[in-house]
Amino acid sequence: xxxxxxxxxxxxxxxxxxxxxxxxxxxxxxxxxxxxxxxxxxxxxxxxxxxxxxxxxxxxxxxxxxxxxxxxxxxxxxxxxxxxxxxxxxxxxxxxxxxxxxxxxxxxxxxxxxxxxxxxxxxxxxxxxxxxxxxxxxxxxxxxxxxxxxxxxxxxxxxxxxxxxxxxxxxxxxxxxxxxxxxxxxxxxxxxxxxxxxxxxxxxxxxxxxxxxxxxxxxxxxxxxxxxxxxxxxxxxxxxxxxxxxxxxxxxxxxxxxxxxxxxxxxxxxxxxxxxxxxxxxxxxxxxxxxxxxxxxxxxxxxxxxxxxxxxxxxxxxxxxxxxxxxxxxxxxxxxxxxxxxxxxxxxxxxxxxxxxxx
Amino acid sequence: xxxxxxxxxxxxxxxxxxxxxxxxxxxxxxxxxxxxxxxxxxxxxxxxxxxxxxxxxxxxxxxxxxxxxxxxxxxxxxxxxxxxxxxxxxxxxxxxxxxxxxxxxxxxxxxxxxxxxxxxxxxxxxxxxxxxxxxxxxxxxxxxxxxxxxxxxxxxxxxxxxxxxxxxxxxxxxxxxxxxxxxxxxxxxxxxxxxxxxxxxxxxxxxxxxxxxxxxxxxxxxxxxxxxx
Numbered sequence: 387x388x389x390x391x392x393x394x395x396x397x398x399x400x401x402x403x404x405x406x407x408x409x410x411x412x413x414x415x416x417x418x419x420x421x422x423x424x425x426x427x428x429x430x431x432x433x434x435x436x437x438x439x440x441x442x443x444x445x446x447x448x449x450x451x452x453x454x455x456x457x458x459x460x461x462x463x464x465x466x467x468x469x470x471x472x473x474x475x476x477x478x479x480x481x482x483x484x485x486x487x488x489x490x491x492x493x494x495x496x497x498x499x500x501x502x503x504x505x506x507x508x509x510x511x512x513x514x515x516x517x518x519x520x521x522x523x524x525x526x527x528x529x530x531x532x533x534x535x536x537x538x539x540x541x542x543x544x545x546x547x548x549x550x551x552x553x554x555x556x557x558x559x560x561x562x563x564x565x566x567x568x569x570x571x572x573x574x575x576x577x578x579x580x581x582x583x584x585x586x587x588x589x590x591x592x593x594x595x596x597x598x599x600x601x602x603x604x605x606x607x608x609x610x611x612x613x614x615x616x617x618x619x620x621x622x623x624x625x626x627x628x629x630x631x632x633x634x635x636x637x638x639x640x641x642x643x644x645x646x647x648x649x650x651x652x653x654x655x656x657x658x659x660x661x662x663x664x665x666x667x668x669x670x671x672x673x674x675x676x677x678x679x680x681x682x683x684x685x686x687x688x689x690x691x692x693x694x695x696x697x698x699x700x701x702x703x704x705x706x707x708x709x710x711x712x713x714x715x716x717x718x719x720x721x722x723x724x725x726x727x728x729x730x731x732x733x734x735x736x737x738x739x740x741x742x743x744x745x
Numbered sequence: 746x747x748x749x750x751x752x753x754x755x756x757x758x759x760x761x762x763x764x765x766x767x768x769x770x771x772x773x774x775x776x777x778x779x780x781x782x783x784x785x786x787x788x789x790x791x792x793x794x795x796x797x798x799x800x801x802x803x804x805x806x807x808x809x810x811x812x813x814x815x816x817x818x819x820x821x822x823x824x825x826x827x828x829x830x831x832x833x834x835x836x837x838x839x840x841x842x843x844x845x846x847x848x849x850x851x852x853x854x855x856x857x858x859x860x861x862x863x864x865x866x867x868x869x870x871x872x873x874x875x876x877x878x879x880x881x882x883x884x885x886x887x888x889x890x891x892x893x894x895x896x897x898x899x900x901x902x903x904x905x906x907x908x909x910x911x912x913x914x915x916x917x918x919x920x921x922x923x924x925x926x927x928x929x930x931x932x933x934x935x936x937x938x939x940x941x942x943x944x945x946x947x948x949x950x951x952x953x954x955x956x957x958x959x960x961x962x963x964x965x966x967x968x969x970x971x972x973x974x
Binding site (some may be wrong): 577 | 797798802809813814821823824825828836845849885889
């Protein structure tokens, strides 16, 4: 059975969905009280991290369990600059992005040589190292006491003053990030990244500089996380190493996996779900880490492609979950897109050299 | 040695070393002695990416398509080496990137038309019949406009009708002057499409000549004795 895109219908549906989502994001703050505003800011911050992680993990296929390290590095880089000097906030933001990116460029060339599982382990290692460095650098970072007095984002005379304002500012940054990554995923570079994910060997045979692309993807995703870290610091006006540890890293990974590897919309939905759910399940807060583990295992067994399945290279999410529901409800054979059976195994090893064939 | 514009066939019984040879030439295996040249330039020891950029393109015996992509996107990826937009240009939608993308798409569609794959351009590659997947891989390899095209057992798993189609495709490529090294099990296919044939057995070349000469060569017949084909 040939599976085909009906490009026109798909584009129309996508525009409608996008419009609805934009409306939802814009009116969200009006739907609840102060506590809800707080949650929305957290969601917006996590979306920024997750869009970057989508680039690394969804598109390029490099699963990272250590992304909070980049977030923390950026947070501290920006916060230290802003608290110790009088530079404008934007400069602090640049420092945050720069700090995280520099870290990624330092470790990147070494760890991208690692295949599959070993890369993941390396990211866990980086996460731990950064956490420990932040924790133990009393002189520089204040260690476990944390760093307080992180200023709110400001541009010229305008300063962010309320949770709602924070939300809209970060939402705007999220939107810009999404546009950039979306454009990237439908382009030559995006195709190259996906090629590296699907079959690195074949990609190299087409002239793709796999290692370079992997490092740059890591660097860009780190930059996003770094900026998100600083924004988080500004929001809480205080940061400590505990905000950037293993639990947070796993949380980000789950957001992307649950939402569906390869789908940016999925990553965003995953961020929303994983950020809001623990708040809804307040009583289970000590169980967060085991719960994350359980969700991860559950997703891997029952629906490895996550909620939104794996989208094809143009970045269009097939909205697999809706198709599934529709099929169940109406028994129709909908216009299908990516095959759910062709799900990606995020821990699968990269392509190996073909064994010598007989003959 | 493959002469320019010629289709050279490489045949031999199982285990003769044909795939090892092609893997060594394309940089997958490191060679321990001798050298590989492309138009007076040594390419042995180069990694596969550099060899691709130098103008050598190949298909794989076991198909190495990008399974999450459509037919069109697989072929578009083939044009990667010929384009240059990087991360920044792609993210910002710069004019050069737009131009390159438009050009690449047009060229890809043309290639797909040539290989009768245009109607499938938006289908996932995994959903196509095996023979057509092989055609997609060939299409992708051609996107490199290679100086040398290596085909690794392209007829594997094909029916008679599909082999005929493959033969016609290779003959069409030959007519356009493409330089091809065809590694094959299907001796008939090789006889029909190649200007010259080399035969390997036990890791060495045992014969080299026109299809007629090979057909009657004693050493070749001896090597194949007992082999079903």
